[in-house]
Amino acid sequence: MASPAAPPEFEHTYARSLPSLAASWAADISSQPQLVIANPKLAIDLGIDADWLASNEALHLFSGNGTTKDAERYALAYAGHQFGSYSPRLGDGRALLIGEFSDPIGQRWDLHLKGSGRTPFARGGDGKATLGPMLREFLMGEAMAALGIPTTRALAVITTGELAMRERPLPGAILVRVAASHLRVGTFQYAASLDSVDDLRALADYSIARHYPELDGEDNRYLNLLTAVIERQASLVAEWMLVGFIHGVMNTDNVTISGETIDYGPCAFMDTVDPQTVFSSIDEGGRYAYGRQPAITQWNLARFAETLLPLIAANPEDAIAPATEALEAFPDIFSRHWHSGMNRRLGFSTQADGDDDLANDLVALLQERRLDLVSTMRSLADHLRGRDIGFGEWTTRWETRLQLEGVTNLELIDRLQAANPIYVPRNHLVEEALSAAVADDLAPFEALLERVTHPYDEVIGAERYAMPGDPAPGYRTYCGT
Ligand code: AMP
Ligand code: MG
Numbered sequence: 281m282a283s284p285a286a287p288p289e290f291e292h293t294y295a296r297s298l299p300s301l302a303a304s305w306a307a308d309i310s311s312q313p314q315l316v317i318a319n320p321k322l323a324i325d326l327g328i329d330a331d332w333l334a335s336n337e338a339l340h341l342f343s344g345n346g347t348t349k350d351a352e353r354y355a356l357a358y359a360g361h362q363f364g365s366y367s368p369r370l371g372d373g374r375a376l377l378i379g380e381f382s383d384p385i386g387q388r389w390d391l392h393l394k395g396s397g398r399t400p401f402a403r404g405g406d407g408k409a410t411l412g413p414m415l416r417e418f419l420m421g422e423a424m425a426a427l428g429i430p431t432t433r434a435l436a437v438i439t440t441g442e443l444a445m446r447e448r449p450l451p452g453a454i455l456v457r458v459a460a461s462h463l464r465v466g467t468f469q470y471a472a473s474l475d476s477v478d479d480l481r482a483l484a485d486y487s488i489a490r491h492y493p494e495l496d497g498e499d500n501r502y503l504n505l506l507t508a509v510i511e512r513q514a515s516l517v518a519e520w521m522l523v524g525f526i527h528g529v530m531n532t533d534n535v536t537i538s539g540e541t542i543d544y545g546p547c548a549f550m551d552t553v554d555p556q557t558v559f560s561s562i563d564e565g566g567r568y569a570y571g572r573q574p575a576i577t578q579w580n581l582a583r584f585a586e587t588l589l590p591l592i593a594a595n596p597e598d599a600i601a602p603a604t605e606a607l608e609a610f611p612d613i614f615s616r617h618w619h620s621g622m623n624r625r626l627g628f629s630t631q632a633d634g635d636d637d638l639a640n641d642l643v644a645l646l647q648e649r650r651l652d653l654v655s656t657m658r659s660l661a662d663h664l665r666g667r668d669i670g671f672g673e674w675t676t677r678w679e680t681r682l683q684l685e686g687v688t689n690l691e692l693i694d695r696l697q698a699a700n701p702i703y704v705p706r707n708h709l710v711e712e713a714l715s716a717a718v719a720d721d722l723a724p725f726e727a728l729l730e731r732v733t734h735p736y737d738e739v740i741g742a743e744r745y746a747m748p749g750d751p752a753p754g755y756r757t758y759c760g761t
Pocket of ligand 2: 533534
């Protein structure tokens with residue numbers, strides 16, 4: 281047992297194993313660090329002392345003022361395709377890895393500061409983050425986690441006392457992020473550009489040891505790593521699609537090897553079902569529109585595959601055919617995950633002929649009628665309570681199919697309610713909560729957080745949290761702020 285108010289024991293396996301991918305660096309010192317919000321529940325789940333999290337010592341560590349004995353910090357190197365064009369050197373421009381720690385079941389986590397000052401990778405940026413976007417990332421991570429979707433999360437958001445110049449001066453903030461790792465497709469792109477196959481192999485071996493230990497020692501382990509990442513990313517993006525989540529910036533540096541969602545910038549939950557929905561102000565061509573997310577994931581995974589070719593076969597030419605075959609399986613793997621998620625949402629515990637058509641036809645109806653995804657799926661249970669939800673012939677087919685389940689109506693209603701969330705972070709509510717928070721009123725943020733972290737539990741009186749916003753054409757969120 282840790283003694284009271286003890287910090288986690290940090291290790292630095294990444295920087296030790298992969299020195300060419302990490303630059304030792306110090307955080308800026310914050311003049312007046314203040315805790316805005318902490319996440320004691322997450323701390324406890326990860327074996328971090330919640331008293332320590334609330335302590336001044338933790339605040340000092342998070343604000344760059346920490347004086348722990350081994351104050352090693354690293355900015356991680358990576359490259360990446362941003363909106364399709366390749367940048368050989370991105371990296372943590374405003375972030376630092378402060379260490380890795382192990383949870384009670386022995387899983388390793390990264391603790392990372394976002395907004396901690398300029399690093400050697402900052403290029404033209406100021407190294408800062410601001411309060412609104414960091415609270416957005418905190419909220420989104422918690423909402424996704426509560427929906428059961430793999431994601432990085434945050435232990436805390438603090439303000440630094442500094443101002444950051446944006447369209448106007450805004451309070452500088454730091455997000456204290458926890459991630460299964462910060463290994464990205466962009467990390468592999470960077471390692472592949474070093475012309476040292478040994479460094480690249482060390483990165484792949486490290487990734488396998490950390491995220492896919494079952495592949496260790498296998499003859500085809502690098503091809504199998506590709507297949508395993510394809511599987512996890514396909515599953516992840518299927519989960520996004522099923523809740524209407526739009527990531528917004530699916531650059532290769534924002535695609536994790538662990539399969540977690542990372543970097544909540546200009547992201548949003550879609551209200552009206554429309555594959556062309558785009559939220560990011562910088563995504564002018566609609567590259568990362570809702571409906572394009574699976575195809576873009578496959579494209580990003582192709583960039584990952586390219587980096588692995590020299591490891592898959594001694595002669596990279598020989599690696600192309602098996603890597604291509606693995607990539608070409610993506611649409612089927614995605615579809616399997618998506619249909620399995622839809623089956624659960626439709627109340628089916630088994631698979632039957634015609635299930636895929638039922639799911640596809642329902643989505644076509646939603647799209648045709650420009651309905652809201654989350655609330656419409658949630659209303660399926662109402663049909664079983666005898667309310668007409670207006671899907672005519674489709675509901676008759678669905679009812680016939682439900683009979684095959686051989687369970688009571690009550691059991692089906694329970695299933696539907698456990699599978700279809702009622703509360704997701706709707707854009708208008710997020711905006712409202714963030715505006716209030718930046719004006720020093722955290723109450724709306726906390727109320728919204730409470731709802732979206734219990735996404736399946738309907739609360740009487742909380743109706744406004746379940747409703748889509750007014751259709752607001754041109755809603756945009758901004759990244760890099
Ligand atoms: P993101 O959009 O957060 O995924 O960031 C893309 C890249 O830009 C990463 O290399 C970031 O570290 C970098 N970056 C974003 N904002 C800043 C900033 N204010 N200062 C320095 N680097 C930044
Ligand atoms: Mg990023």
